[in-house]
Amino acid sequence: FLPQMAIDTGILTDTDLVAMDPPGEAPYRDIGLVWRQTTSRISTFRTLGLAIQQKLLAQSLPSLL
Incomplete structure (x- = not known):
């Protein structure tokens, strides 16, 4: 398994x-x-x-914010 961000670097x-x-x-x-x-x-x-909690909440519930 490789994270997508590693693949995106051209590894x-x-x-x-x-x-x-x-x-x-x-x-x-x-x-x-x-x-x-x-x-x-x-x-x-x-x-x-x-800050992390608010960002995650905004991503999972964008229509409510």
């Missing part, structure tokens, strides 16, 4: 390899955001988490 150019879609359901990722309890950047991480 397979001049090789005998061919990228094929995997059978079955499309692959997906679960992404998490964690930080150390002792970090001084809690506000930064929370802001980043909210």
Whole structure:
């Protein structure tokens, strides 16, 4: 499996390899955001988490926003 962004860079150019879609359901990722309890950047991480959440929500529910 190669991510599409790797394929788009031309990583397979001049090789005998061919990228094929995997059978079955499309692959997906679960992404998490964690930080150390002792970090001084809690506000930064929370802001980043909210930005990611809003972006994902806007993509999945564009007609409601």
